[in-house]
Amino acid sequence: MTGNDYYKSLGLKCGLEIHQQLDSETKLFCHCPNQIIDTKDAQIEFFRFLRPVVSEMGEIDKAAIEQSKLNRKYCYKGYDTTCLVEYDEEPPSEVNPEALEISLVIAKLLQMRPADQVHVMRKIVLDGSNTTGFQRTAFLAGGGIVETSSGDVGIDVLCLEEEAAQKVGERSESIVYSLDRLGIPLVEIGTAPDIISPSHAKETAQQIGMLLRSTGCVKRGLGTIRQDVNISIEKGVRVEIKGVQALDMIETIVEREVERQLNLLKIQNALLNRKATVVEEIFDVTDIFSRTTSKVIKKALKNNHGKVYGVKLVGFSGIIGEEIQPGRRFGTEISDHAKTSGVGGLFHTDELPKYGITQNELDIMRKKLEANENDALIIVADDHNKAYSAMDSVIKFTKQTLEYGVIESTRRALPDGNSSYMRPLPGAARMYPETDVPPVKVSMQYFNSIKVPELLSEKAIRYAHEFDLNEELAKHIVYSKDLDLFNLLIKRYDSESRVTSTLVVRTLTAIVPELRREGLDTTGLKDNHFVQLFDMIAEGTIAKEAIDHVLRYLCKNPEKTTEDAASDLSLIGVGKVEIEEFIVQLVEEKQDFINEKGMGAVGPLMGIVMKEFRGKVDGQVVNNTLAQKIKEYLSEE
Known part of the structure; x- marks a missing residue:
């Protein structure tokens, strides 16, 4: 079975979202220069706390709710190249016309039809990368295609949006962002789910990248283009993997996500066969570890609000250690969900006793939670609010695994091609109109007048x-x-x-x-x-x-x-006479070698000449002179 046939049998559906920074003179909604500064020495610093709000539809986006659980402080660095728009102290200007035109050139290259009017929307983002708590984005065009060797891939969406701030560090409970990148114009290109294999995903990204670079108006270099990959298989669900920067990693990302979903479905089947259940109760087991030697737990309990909480997973024993991606286990996946509450990690009985936790402590805990050898226990030690929230996330995720096998989620691409859980997939509640930026009319006359560059x-x-x-x-x-x-x-x-x-x-x-x-x-x-x-x-x-x-x-x-x-470096060229004299002497010294090899001696002897003159002479000149002198020597013989 060929690669394409294998993935077709699994019902693979795959699409790409490509984010490409544009090389305009200024940013998208202000007149600040479109550049990343070399130094991060800030002229101004300030901070924000971000909270989810109800949308115009009366809903709160679930991804925003999960992002807000950390309750982190976000610090921002400003410079003389940034302004009050980036600081969210002044309304944005109108859409940058240069960035808009570059985007419409891209639309033409992708054979898309533009919108009659461009309306800017706000997209809720609560990870701190936008001072406003949202990203400004505008739909420009739809209905395009990109040609590949495996058939046309539809291009559903082309948006023009502002780049997020760049994360430059962390300070205990806060994250530090640099505002030089915030507001740089970028296009988001979303394909239809027409990609049929990992290699096809890479080819599609390459083809779109070629079209983008053909404009001559996009930024180049690390971080200027990012690919998000949407993947599902027939019995799985759609997952979005964000932040794939290296084109060569796209194939591995798709392969590993398919592997993860297949393994989670196997785990679900094994748990159902065992009639496994999740006990929906969070147990306070702090007293069991009051004299523990575990450094992690001791550190947590030094805090007056430190607690150790546990949950019981009936019939899960041995399953938590199952590998779902190379080097990543089901327990790692559970831990990712717990970490959204700010904890550093968790312990589970498939790997214990270990890390200073003793068998006696495990036995006491099993007795308290009425767990037998077929059950798995998960514990976490941290501030009581974080620990309790983490255990709540563990219960929720393991229940979803039992029910669905694979859950919809947004994941972070890892350097080795694996991925880790970030948050739920966002919904429609994260979008609402931007009232500070007027719409832009795009006439067909203007669109048709835009020149398309040579590919x-x-x-x-x-x-x-x-x-x-x-x-x-x-x-x-x-x-x-x-x-x-x-x-x-x-x-x-x-x-x-x-x-x-x-x-x-x-x-x-x-x-x-x-x-x-x-x-x-x-x-x-x-x-x-x-x-x-x-x-x-x-x-x-x-x-x-x-x-x-x-x-x-x-x-x-x-x-x-x-x-x-x-x-x-003393590389100024030497004269022809000096080269000839050296070669004549070399031929005389290597007569036995030349007699044995004949004209085949040219190559080895040339290496000696080139080493002697180390970049001072042209190789072709040396080759011709050496061949001539060896030929003369052999004819004399």
């Missing part, structure tokens, strides 16, 4: 032909953030120059990333460094073999010029 996929084909690049190199440079630099460089040299398009591409897309992978800081490499570097190669001042050495030096000394680097 990067088409540009790669053109560049391959125009600059005599192979298909792979053309894709590398066209999709690279250094495309403008490539265009600048390639215009400086004619077709007969030592500087070829292939050399420039390999430098920008292979050598520089390799230096970065080695841990060198390449941010100091500026366009003028590369212009000077290739000018020196074109003039014959240095050889192309010097590129790696020069760039490596400049990474460590960015204040230097390329000429300084070449001079300090």
